[in-house]
Amino acid sequence: MLTTTLHPDRALPADTALRPLAREIFAATRDLPLVSMHGHVDAALLADDEPFPDPAALFVVPDHYLVRMLVSQGVPQDALGVPRRDGVAVEQDPRAIWRTFASRWHLFRGTPTRLWLEHVLVEVFGCDEPPSAQSADRLFDHLSERLAQPEFRPRALFERFNIEILSTTDAADSGLADHARLAAAGWGERVVPTFRPDAVVHLDRPGWRDALTALEQRCGYPIEGYRDLVRALEERRVAFKAAGARASDHGHLGADATPLTDAEADRIVVAALRGQVDPGDAVAFAGHMLFETARMASEDGLVMQLHPGVLRDHDPAVLASRGPDVGYDIPVPTDFTRGLRPLLTAFGHHPGLRMVLFTVDEDTFSRELAPLAGVYPAVRLGAPWWFLDTPDGMRRFREAVTDTAGFYNTTGFVDDTRAFCSIPARHDLARRIDAGYLARLVAEHRLTLDEATETAVDLALTLPRESYAPR
Amino acid sequence: MLTTTLHPDRALPADTALRPLAREIFAATRDLPLVSMHGHVDAALLADDEPFPDPAALFVVPDHYLVRMLVSQGVPQDALGVPRRDGVAVEQDPRAIWRTFASRWHLFRGTPTRLWLEHVLVEVFGCDEPPSAQSADRLFDHLSERLAQPEFRPRALFERFNIEILSTTDAADSGLADHARLAAAGWGERVVPTFRPDAVVHLDRPGWRDALTALEQRCGYPIEGYRDLVRALEERRVAFKAAGARASDHGHLGADATPLTDAEADRIVVAALRGQVDPGDAVAFAGHMLFETARMASEDGLVMQLHPGVLRDHDPAVLASRGPDVGYDIPVPTDFTRGLRPLLTAFGHHPGLRMVLFTVDEDTFSRELAPLAGVYPAVRLGAPWWFLDTPDGMRRFREAVTDTAGFYNTTGFVDDTRAFCSIPARHDLARRIDAGYLARLVAEHRLTLDEATETAVDLALTLPRESYAPR
Amino acid sequence: MLTTTLHPDRALPADTALRPLAREIFAATRDLPLVSMHGHVDAALLADDEPFPDPAALFVVPDHYLVRMLVSQGVPQDALGVPRRDGVAVEQDPRAIWRTFASRWHLFRGTPTRLWLEHVLVEVFGCDEPPSAQSADRLFDHLSERLAQPEFRPRALFERFNIEILSTTDAADSGLADHARLAAAGWGERVVPTFRPDAVVHLDRPGWRDALTALEQRCGYPIEGYRDLVRALEERRVAFKAAGARASDHGHLGADATPLTDAEADRIVVAALRGQVDPGDAVAFAGHMLFETARMASEDGLVMQLHPGVLRDHDPAVLASRGPDVGYDIPVPTDFTRGLRPLLTAFGHHPGLRMVLFTVDEDTFSRELAPLAGVYPAVRLGAPWWFLDTPDGMRRFREAVTDTAGFYNTTGFVDDTRAFCSIPARHDLARRIDAGYLARLVAEHRLTLDEATETAVDLALTLPRESYAPR
The missing domain is CATH 1.10.2020.10 (uronate isomerase, domain 2, chain A)
Incomplete structure (x- = not known):
């Protein structure tokens, strides 16, 4: 298995009726550049290039x-x-x-x-x-x-990996200094930030107050209520866009996006500033901020990426001793149909909004995600995410959503990588799985080989480029 | 792809071990007549024959x-x-x-x-x-x-399509005039109505009052409470049966079928007639009417078709501007196990009841639908519906329900077609997918080829005929 | 199909690229002994050997x-x-x-x-x-x-079936007399009991009071409150361990395991003893007892098997006329992520706890079960259970959980058999399906054949042995 080269047919269908077709389709995508718009690589890695x-x-x-x-x-x-x-x-x-x-x-x-x-x-x-x-x-x-x-070194690998563009993930308060260094070094077009305001919109998370203080410092004025917070977020979105950002990124427990009145939102923020956070209020405020983010996105064109449905830090003792993101995040069922209804009613046909939905609840593939993406022009489905970013997960995704959403309401492959060196591995695997799925459609006389090959290129490159194009 | 003929093996499994078997099984069903008992073709189309x-x-x-x-x-x-x-x-x-x-x-x-x-x-x-x-x-x-x-023209195509019987969908107040014209033209056995009372049992839908008025006019007496409504529905069922109806059809948001007392049902109807509809009451009443429909069906033998789990008109602005049924209906999770419990407890073993369940929530295939159909004699599973009426959806349905429900607790293929000309396409596709599934069972030595071929014919023709036979 | 022998390739993949590999992998497991740790065979059958x-x-x-x-x-x-x-x-x-x-x-x-x-x-x-x-x-x-x-006769078949060890299922009050007879006959190592206390921890089930009385008689003292009940259960666990038990078994409606205070638990038990059982209290107490069972298991090392998510006796009339376990148990959705959180927070890293999770809600395979088993050392996933103990159910299980949990966080095959004579059939079928899944990984160059064969043996024998090893 691990010799000096991997098997050229790895992760292609074994079936003798499919493999030659899959090989031919995959050949059209294997050397295409990588568009990596949802990663978690630290910009400093490339700015330092140590x-x-x-x-x-x-x-x-x-x-x-x-x-x-x-x-x-x-x-x-x-x-x-x-x-x-x-x-x-x-x-x-x-x-x-x-x-x-x-x-x-x-x-x-x-x-x-x-x-x-x-x-x-x-x-x-x-x-x-x-x-x-x-x-x-x-x-x-x-x-x-x-x-x-x-x-x-990182930049040498970046070149070798044939990465066309890499997006990092950055907190709302980030000064984007590393991105400025990258821009100064001529890498500003190739490494761009993504705006991630989670820390300041989840009032019940332990670090909220610190994150808010950092945002105040970045903005240079106190945040004393809801309107200040919105102003600060809007300013940071402008700064992120100026630094090349194409998108924002939102990790919420649910997909609820029910708006509050400004007065209600303000009441909740003011109470939180006094240290009083009702759990129900915090959830309602997070939902409101999804709605509000869609409003901002429809105006400034930053692509809105939502990946809900993960209960973070399942074991509080591990959170206390090791911090977040050490493997204890566990999925829960997600209600996209009812949760996103207010947002989509308000902005689902807005020409300025592009919303990309990710899930770790595959039960929603055919039941909710494909039907929503298959009618609302604002919605695109991201690639199967996290625990589902696997050969069989990707196959099940295509088999469950293509019927109703087709290929062109998906973004094509979007990796979600912290591990810089694995970026090519992930794109390579996704291209193989999509080639296998398309090969089956050809072998079952549901697509011509020309159509399948064109679609494979679209999924690997055209759709990711177009889905996150500057707007 | 689109030459003058389609590939004869389209939608059959590509696998060389399966395709010859699938071809042979499919050959036994490809030219069988079509039984189309759940369609939405307008009877006027065939009555006018323009x-x-x-x-x-x-x-x-x-x-x-x-x-x-x-x-x-x-x-x-x-x-x-x-x-x-x-x-x-x-x-x-x-x-x-x-x-x-x-x-x-x-x-x-x-x-x-x-x-x-x-x-x-x-x-x-x-x-x-x-x-x-x-x-x-x-x-x-x-x-x-x-x-x-x-x-x-429609009737010529009907003949060419080899349709044995076509069921339309008709509101409770329908006078069935088009069906009378069809009967007069000798088409009464081939085109039959289906009783769909949704508009008069969902008190919170915008058109409820108008639909009720139409029903009053059809019946010739005022509907002033629950008992009047039941009487009117029972009378219309008699009229539908006389016009050849075999079934009723029910689209509800959930599968809840909890009965109310007659007094409680009457209180809710009387309030609604005064313009007072509590949302919870409306939901409770709809659930009660499912129970009550099962009671009626167990007496008059009309097959009760239930397809729950769709949130209609997700975008109210589109509903306001274009009306219903323009593509904005989105599925939600459905609870069949608890929802149907009161109904099945009361009528699940009643020899007069046949209930056909449809879903767009495939999570319920193995968890709820197959276990229910696999024990209650009244229950049959309809074909995978709407967003799931697809090659991969049909395959997943068979793979998930056959284990527990077998083949003979399903109705075989039931299309759900508004587009008259696509009726043969849908039956053809379903027969191909079932042939592919059965071919796999044969190739895995789980069925003999004779058994598989017999089963394919049953799924294509015998079971649809028998499931909707006059009772 | 039914000649004097079954086809040697039955239930192996039909694909010509997979079958020879599957055959080779299956050959390594087909004659291995059977470890049957979750059965429902009556110990008397083997003690009597009639x-x-x-x-x-x-x-x-x-x-x-x-x-x-x-x-x-x-x-x-x-x-x-x-x-x-x-x-x-x-x-x-x-x-x-x-x-x-x-x-x-x-x-x-x-x-x-x-x-x-x-x-x-x-x-x-x-x-x-x-x-x-x-x-x-x-x-x-x-x-x-x-x-x-x-x-x-039963013992002759036991030998012929090559059963290494068979676990029965025994109520908390059981005196294990049949196991004593088996031990006296030299069969004590081969047939062991499993501790199933469901009847005494579900206060709202009809037989609760009788089951409690039986437990009192077995223990020789009255159970007058929560502490008495815990003492009785702990004593019986000691007795079961002494009789060779390796595990306990728990069938609950949900997976909730939220602890109560001892005072609250006592209040609920005392009320129940007076005949007052609040439905919410009964549910809360059952959840508490899951937590408490994990505590006991972490101390005495009995493997804790949980199989939740079945609404028992869906039709109360059938329960009344025929009793339980006659086919009217229907699955419901199960929330493992939130339900088990308190238990896993407290004991999920405890070296003494081994918890085996079963489900009939396959929606939880990739969303909840694999992520939980893939991080908590205490958790292993049992085989797909009951309505999912099928060729396609087992395949879907491997395809959905292996990505995140791997093979070594599962127990390998565990049958759940009442029908003694079908034990070999079930193990044989599971070994074939696992061989087919592993063959695909080999054919797709995701595993070497050596690795696949070793894994197949682990799933058939090593993991079941190790998962239920005395601790």
Whole structure:
């Protein structure tokens, strides 16, 4: 499996009636540039362009997919070097962390993590054996050596990966200094920010007050009520747009977007500023801010990305000891049909609004998402997200939404990557799965091969470009 | 793709181990007559037997699948000739409407609309090129010429389509005059009405008062309370049965069927007659009327078809400007297990009741529908409905319900067609998909080929006939 | 189909690219011993080791899968010999019951019941023709003759089936006398009890008071409040462990596991003892007892099996006339993410807890179950359960959970069998389906054949052994 090259037909359908068609369709997309508009790579990585530190820091510690799997099998987070908030020491030796991971490679059988890592190790770093207890040290040394070479620095990889544009994710208060450095270095067109105001619109999250203070400092005036908050957000959207932003990004527990009156919204914000946050009010305010964001987006043209339905930090003790984003976010059912109704009634036909919906609740694929995207001009469906960004998840997505939404109400492939080196792996995999799905339509005489090939190119490149085009 | 004939193997499995089996199974059903018991064709169409007006009026304007896809991609409904309630002019030129559609043919890739239209254009009308900006005028002229010929009038097509029986959908107050004309012309056995009382049992829908008045006029007495309403409905059921009706049809938001006392039901109706409709009361009353309908059905033998779970008119502005049924109905989760419990407890074993359940919430396939149909003798599962009436939707339906309900607790294929000319396309597609599913069971040695072929015939013809047989 | 042997490739993928791989993978597991840790076979069957009475009593009357299908097609339960509580006579003639079943064999096409029965009839009993009206008597005679032979007694079949260990299901008050007899006969290691306290923790179920009385008698002291109940349960867990139990088993309507204070729990129990059971209190107490069970399990190491989400006895009239477990249990949606949160927060990382989750709501596969099992070390996913214990259900399970949970957060195959003779059929089928899924991963170059084969053995044997190992 892990030799010096991966099998050229990997993740294409095995069926002999489909594989040759899939191969031909995939060939039309395999070398197309990558449009990466929903990533979580830190802009500083590319602004600094320093070498990556070591294999553990690159592949293990920050990858919550990987950490959660090892934790589920009894590996303590300490042994993986996941930092603690209380300052107690965790494993610091990258080689030890790497060994812990490598000796448990079998746990990843059948997972996308396996496929992504295999791609990165073989295609990007030229490893020639799979991770194991036996190979761990050899791989660690091999990777360390490569990481020290100039062609493995972030910008060199960015070029090699053929990334056309990469979007980062940035808090509302961000000064976008790293993006300014990138622009000064001539990289401003290729790395753009995304506006993510979650921290200041969720009044009941622990960091809300700090986030608001940071926003006040960025804006230079106090935020004393709802209108101040809206003004601040609108100003930051202008600044983000000026720095190249194409989109905003919104992670909410639900998809509710019921507007409040300005007076009601103000009452809730003023109470929160006094430290009084009613849980129901906080939920209602978050829903209101989705509605309000759609209003702003319809005016300034920033694409509005919504990915609801994840209960963050399922285990509060882990949140307390390790912080967020360490693998304890668990999906819940999401009601798009009723939740988005007020927003879509108000802005669903507005020519200025483009809204991209993501989900981790695949039950909504055919029941809600495809029917909504299949009628409201403002709505596009993003790629299957997070736990569903997998070969079978992507296949089920196409099989469930194409009937009603077609291909052209989707954005094509959008990765959601924290791990910079895995960006090509993810696009490559998505292109293979879409090629396989399209091959089936051809083999069942539901599309011509020409149509399928054109559609594959659209899903890989044209639709992501067009979906996030400056407006 | 669109040559003068469609590929004979279209929509059969591509797998070389399955296709020959699927071909053989499909051959046993391809020429069987069509039983079409859940359609929305207007009886006047067949009573008048006038030529269809033009290609736009036939294929575009009234097809909400097609209109919604074009709207979702930014085509204004005005440009598609969808009438406005305010009388403002919309596009009137059929050729212009047809061009707008034809130039966007690529949007339908992967959708059932593509498959149905292809079938109709090629098999019914002998078109020899796919719709496109370039071919639009040629196709329009070709279709117009055909529509003027006597063999393309409704009754001639009905014969050619080999329709054994077609059921229309008729409001409770309908006098069934068109059906009387059909009967007088000797078509009474072939075109029958279906009793649809939705308009008079949903007290909170805008047209309720008008629908009730129409029912009063039909019955010849005032409806002043619940008992009058029940009496009127029972009388109309008798009249529908006399006109050949086999079934009633019920579209509710939920599947709740909790009975009220007669006194409580009367209180709600009397209040509604005074213009006072509490939203909760309206929902409770609709649920009660499902229960009451089951009671009536167990006595008079009309098959009770229930298709719940669609939030109608998601955008109230579109409802106000264009009316209902223009593509803005969006599914919501449906609770069959708890909702139907009172009804099934009371009538689920009644020898007089046959209840056919449809859904657009495929999550209920294995969780609720198959377990219910797999034990209650009164329950049969209809075909996958509306957004799920697709190749992959039908396949998922069989894969999810057969385990627990088998084949013989389903009705076989039931189309839900407004577009008269697409009736054969829909049956043809369903027969192909069932053949593919059965071929897999044979190839996996789970059924013999003889059993599979017999089952295919049952799904195509025997079960639809038997499920809606006069009782 | 039913000749003297079944097709060796049955239930393997038909695809020519997959079948040879699936065959090779399956060959590695087909003869492995069976670990059957979640069954409902009566321990007395093996303690007595008497011959099975007759074909109807063995195959028809007690099999709720089979009875419900026949009932759904209009066969009265009386005709199937399902006993009535009111003492009214039901069909007593085993041959008549068998004929009623055999003549309706076509109803089971496509169902797992068909596959299991075919396996049992052909592989276990050497029948050489399928059930039908014509063959019914011949089969009845053939089976009767076999059942009279010593090699068809329960222990002989147990040996022939190559069962390594079989777990029964036993009420909290059980004295485990049959297990003691088995132990005395040297079978104590091979047949072990499972602790099922449902009857005493669901205060609102009809038999609660009787079950509590039985528990009091077993323990030898009155249960006068919550602390007494906990003491009694803990004592019984000790007794069950001493008798070889590895696990407890919990069937709840929901997955809620919110703890109450001891005082609140005591208030509810004391009220129930006075005959006052508030429905909300009963639900809250059941949820509390899940939490409390996790606490006990983390201390004594009994594996905690939870299978929620079934509304028992959907038709109360059937419950009244026939009792529970006759086919009227219908699934409902289940909320694992929020429901289990308190329990997992408290015990999800506890080294003593192993919790195995089952579901009949497949919507939770990718959305909730895989994400939970993929991070909490205490959680493993059981096999797809009940209505989902089917070829396509098992395939969908692997396709939906492996992405996020991998293989090693599942227990491998766990049957849930009342029908002793079908145990090998169920394991055989599961091994075939897993082989087919793994073959696809190999053919798509996502796993090596060596990895797939090793994984297949783990799913068939290593993981079930390890998941239920004494702790």
